[in-house]
Amino acid sequence: MTDDDLAAPTTDDPLTVFKEAFRRHAAGVAVVTARDAEGTPVGFTATSLASLAAVPPLATFNMARTASSWPAVAETDEVIVHLLGLRNRDLARRMAGPAALRFAGDHWTDGPNGVPLLDGVTAWMTGTIVERVPVHGSAVVVVRIGTGGVGEDDDALLYHDRHYLRPVHLDD
Amino acid sequence: MTDDDLAAPTTDDPLTVFKEAFRRHAAGVAVVTARDAEGTPVGFTATSLASLAAVPPLATFNMARTASSWPAVAETDEVIVHLLGLRNRDLARRMAGPAALRFAGDHWTDGPNGVPLLDGVTAWMTGTIVERVPVHGSAVVVVRIGTGGVGEDDDALLYHDRHYLRPVHLDD
Numbered sequence: 245m246t247d248d249d250l251a252a253p254t255t256d257d258p259l260t261v262f263k264e265a266f267r268r269h270a271a272g273v274a275v276v277t278a279r280d281a282e283g284t285p286v287g288f289t290a291t292s293l294a295s296l297a298a299v300p301p302l303a304t305f306n307m308a309r310t311a312s313s314w315p316a317v318a319e320t321d322e323v324i325v326h327l328l329g330l331r332n333r334d335l336a337r338r339m340a341g342p343a344a345l346r347f348a349g350d351h352w353t354d355g356p357n358g359v360p361l362l363d364g365v366t367a368w369m370t371g372t373i374v375e376r377v378p379v380h381g382s383a384v385v386v387v388r389i390g391t392g393g394v395g396e397d398d399d400a401l402l403y404h405d406r407h408y409l410r411p412v413h414l415d416d
Numbered sequence: 417m418t419d420d421d422l423a424a425p426t427t428d429d430p431l432t433v434f435k436e437a438f439r440r441h442a443a444g445v446a447v448v449t450a451r452d453a454e455g456t457p458v459g460f461t462a463t464s465l466a467s468l469a470a471v472p473p474l475a476t477f478n479m480a481r482t483a484s485s486w487p488a489v490a491e492t493d494e495v496i497v498h499l500l501g502l503r504n505r506d507l508a509r510r511m512a513g514p515a516a517l518r519f520a521g522d523h524w525t526d527g528p529n530g531v532p533l534l535d536g537v538t539a540w541m542t543g544t545i546v547e548r549v550p551v552h553g554s555a556v557v558v559v560r561i562g563t564g565g566v567g568e569d570d571d572a573l574l575y576h577d578r579h580y581l582r583p584v585h586l587d588d
Contacts, residue, residue, distance in 0.1 A: 292466035296554050296556065301433070333586075369433045409586060412583075414580055
């Protein structure tokens with residue numbers, strides 16, 4: 245493949261472009277938890293977690309406003325963001341599975357503000373929602389980080405092209 | 417470490433919490449390019465690239481409003497988002513280095529709308545900026561994806577705890 249081939253758009257269909265590009269992108273896996281207005285725990289796997297600023301400490305995640313957890317995120321100001329390690333991949337699958345099963349078990353406790361805190365993750369941090377930016381059917385959520393803790397170290401869990409992976413260091 | 421140890425906040429200092437948590441997070445590496453109001457090419461390495469929606473195709477990235485590229489991103493509506501592979505790590509370092517050297521060379525051409533298009537990446541997509549959300553000294557930028565292309569396949573380039581890494585598949 246030459247540079248000319250690369251420079252030429254391979255398709256003008258934006259959805260195909262988007263899918264092909266993000267298929268080349270890898271992301272760390274986080275889980276966001278909250279409680280809805282009735283106090284029911286909700287949570288979901290997010291591959292969109294990103295830092296926004298260190299001072300003050302801010303982070304963002306993205307979600308569909310059709311997601312089962314959206315009403316809770318729209319109503320509450322308090323979430324917990326968990327960082328997942330390789331040992332947490334069953335947890336990742338569970339929190340991406342049927343909503344009714346995500347908190348069926350003893351894999352969580354009440355954390356700060358009563359927000360569900362998942363056991364055994366590599367790190368967690370409380371987030372106070374400071375912005376919800378609706379864009380079409382989705383939303384960007386900005387949280388300000390408060391307290392938190394770290395668990396036993398582990399490889400970061402990655403999600404890439406519909407598979408879980410782990411990172412390895414390069415030789416150089 | 418027991419679950420009780422994990423559930424207890426290890427520190428109440430938000431900046432320490434933020435740093436310790438994101439040290440456990442891995443992210444794919446992207447480069448965003450644009451031209452400023454004078455037509456000068458600008459670009460920067462971003463580990464915050466995330467998909468927001470597929471229909472319509474939207475993505476987000478975060479940046480400091482003190483960044484050398486911010487004035488261009490604040491003024492232009494057109495950027496190109498590049499996904500980087502393992503072979504692009506010198507490009508990643510260059511685009512995170514001194515701004516004056518980022519486009520010194522023949523590693524780029526004019527892409528759609530005259531926006532700098534970097535050679536040899538695994539994928540690229542044009543983005544029309546639809547939202548800039550200032551939050552303290554930073555901004556969340558939302559782009560709508562247009563055209564794009566893919567390059568030769570490669571492992572996704574990862575950034576984790578100040579190192580470049582590559583992903584490997586798990587056995588299960």
